[in-house]
Amino acid sequence: MALKYRRYVVGEIKPGMVLGTDALSADGKVMLSAGTVFTEATIRLLAAWGFDSAIILEDEAVGDEVREKRLSERMLFNAKYEETVSMVRDAFDQIRYFEEVPLKKMQHLSENALLTLTATPGALGYLHSLRDVDNYTFQHSVNVAIISGVLSRWLGDDGERMRDMVLAGLLHDVGKAMVPLEILNKPGQLTPAEMEVMQKHSAYGYEMLKKAKVLAGDVLAGVWQHHERLDGSGYPRGLRGGNILPSARIIAISDIYDAMTSDRIYRLKMTPFHVIKTLFENMFDKLDASMCTIFLNNLKDYFVGTTVELSDGRLAEVIFMDWISWDRLTVRTSDGECIQLGEHAEQKIVRCLQA
Template sequence: MGAVTLSQLKLGDKLAEDVLTPLGSVLFHKGHIIQSRELDILQAFLIRQVEVSDPPGKQDAAKPAAKSAADKAGAAVAQPKEAAGAAVTSFEAEYDRLVLLLKKSFQSVSAASALPVLDLRKQLEIVLSLISQYNPLTFVPRSFQESDYWYHNSAASALTSYLIAQWSGIPQKDWMQLALAGLLHDIGNVKLDPSILHKPSKLTAEETEEMMRHTKMGYQLLKNVAALNEGVKLTALQHHEREDGTGYPLNIMAESIHPYAKIVAIADIFHAMTMSKAYRKGQSPYLVLEQIKSDAFGKLDPGFVTVFVDKVTQFVNGTKVRLSDGRVGEIIFSDRVYPTRPWVSVGGTIVNLTVERQLYILEVLK
């Protein structure tokens, strides 16, 4: 192990310690391999020296062995990557099954049949077992149809609510019930006029008032379901309530809103704004996160919002994005102080969105 200056640093060097920015954020983690891109980033942050696994003198002597080790490492990495690809496909397939089951379940409730809670929970458990493959910021349903928007919103809200619960330190016994709260929060929609629910344009004031009734109707549908706890039932009723009392249907204040409903409200808003509807295209997830952060002052629970925004933007380095001026680049650093305004490398030029405020991330690319 030894410290080397940037001029001594070589391609293929392995970091022996985390590299921090001047403000204390992690730029690269221990074990990261240096490539030309990393050198550019280190120079941009004015990093003078880093710790590498072997001093430069030893590195040349060990070059053949290092190359062989690198080849083996490359082969070892290739298999998990393929496995990860298969896991993603498996996740998407199970997610699609969940959406289909949810659609059939809601249709059965609409026809006055019992809600198959155990079937929904079983399929939800399968999807949650693959939750490591899910990132709310980048996930796009592969079989999304605008007519099925409500089912996708519910399924995605379930997964995101589950993550927020984990990240927030909610007791583990509540995680599954919170996911069910996300999955069933809009079940009252089955009692709405389909012409309103699937209207391909914005609702009139009268239609909006009718739509707002889904909260009370959802609670009525769930209140006698023994397999669900009270938090799930109250979420159907309260997920449109707001901290300052401006929500609906009861205009209650923060202290009266169930924690489940506070979490699901954040997930619901995020997916409602990022998913496309018949009358508008989904918005940039980064712009939506900024809106959610703004709403944390009075509308949404600030603690849950902070956890959600911080965590969902934490592991995005390497993600390809399109900026608002049309340029395509790659996220290279997320500032923990400004998590929605990362640094983006565009053709070798680093764009710091915390400084260039007129720009923003328009789209996250697959």
């Protein structure tokens, strides 16, 4: 097996090598982000911070030209993504101060930067290395826009419908700009009263956007209904079944997937494989079963071949995913051992290094 990632001791790292996964401090802070191209200076910093090793991107299956092309594509994606997140942060600040959504700016972002990011091969995988708990609200809006666009394309939607889903994903949480920061950024569990305030964000967003009178109904529904669930357990209205429009069903799946695979103030992110199992468990009562099936079947193709880190520190490649028992995976380690993972298996996946 030609592993795409390998652990190097710091003394073996050379300028030009690419960091394969975030270099985290003992308290979970990202010191260097995945995708960083090492220089003499960053190698010295890694040693000064006390790291004894790092996981390096090392794709032996392709030539230098292909490797450089992939690296260039990833760096362009990262730069466009960070620029977009910064603009969304500015937009949220504007909403908080003026109680008005800068809609033209958000539409421009959606139709230009976000559609480009959505069309990038490997976009969902790139998102897993672009996580910053301090920017969660803004990154989440960008991520849900990208995931919603990808899912819309997988569902066979045309260009206009897909553009609406990207915009709905970008706008789905604008109402959070009206939630007090002490609640939005609270590091612990919310009280029932605080949760009641937080759950008003979808209605806040809907009311602000409705005033503009220029957005498609699908976009507004995606913002208003993305926390509704088919069994009536959602909010803000406890809608059931056919009362929840398709756009909201797409945003709901995207929202859950991104939220669970992101670090939060109060918990660390889960691996995509754990989230896939959670989506499967909820697709028969809370989420749209047909949409979930298409989403999960496409993720199967996405994640077979993924490099993961096991609980014993070894790197391995996912070679099979069992879609009847969703918690079962088969991986092959760098030394050739094939291991079947499951709920009661001794080995666990602790990190997804490439998606």
